Amino acid sequence: MNELVVIGCSSGMPSGVKSNSAFLFRTEWGVFLVDCGEGTSASMRRLRIDFDRLQTVFITHAHPDHCAGLPILIQMMFLAKRKNPLDIYLPRELIAPIRVFMDGTYIFKEKMGFKFNFIPLKPNPAFRKGNFSLSIYPSRHLYNYTRLIKKHGYKNRMEAYIFSLNLKGKKIVYSGDLANFQDVESLIDDADLLIIEGMHIDLKSLWKGVVQKRVKRVMLTHLPDLPPSRLERIKSQAERHGVKKLILAEDGLRIRI
């Protein structure tokens, strides 16, 4: 049985009840973690996830609510005496800074007792194992830094990706963070599941888009802590637009895929 476990679904603002972005895919072909925001390891412990079985991590972009959980994930595995290697696919621009951070915080690769490999994400597909594959598509999420980066001479390349997962013919699209809904629109035709962030997009465009593109299930994530009445309004708005199956993400939620 293939299963998705929501490890963290908070917005960028840390929440008392939710961790930052992290989604675990348990499949016949391995256990994969998509994004690893702050709080991922604590949430995995709380949810009693057997993290020793985790083989591969994929990171969409370098914002800390999507990658800051990596050092503690490695530390947790070290303390648990992991032996299996861990592959971490991530934007190329993040590899050097994270290596420096790991060394600076004494997470020396020679000391950990297991190999962790940083691998830059490459297109077509970025990863394949058995009947599981993951393809990457660019998102314009970080483009609003263009002027600041130029002005101050930063080296950042504004890499942000959308992941399209294929699980034995089932199409699952994970938006990561977007500039707007148009970033992901052309990728979601007949998707079985769309996991989409709700912070940077216009929800009405989302509802129209998913109906038009015949998306079977939509999971809305990356929302701040909202009162139940606001969540109810989001649900009824989606229903009014003809969205048949909307799932509001919450930490610990498990769904079959």
Ligand SMILES: [Zn+2]
């Ligand atoms: Zn972001």
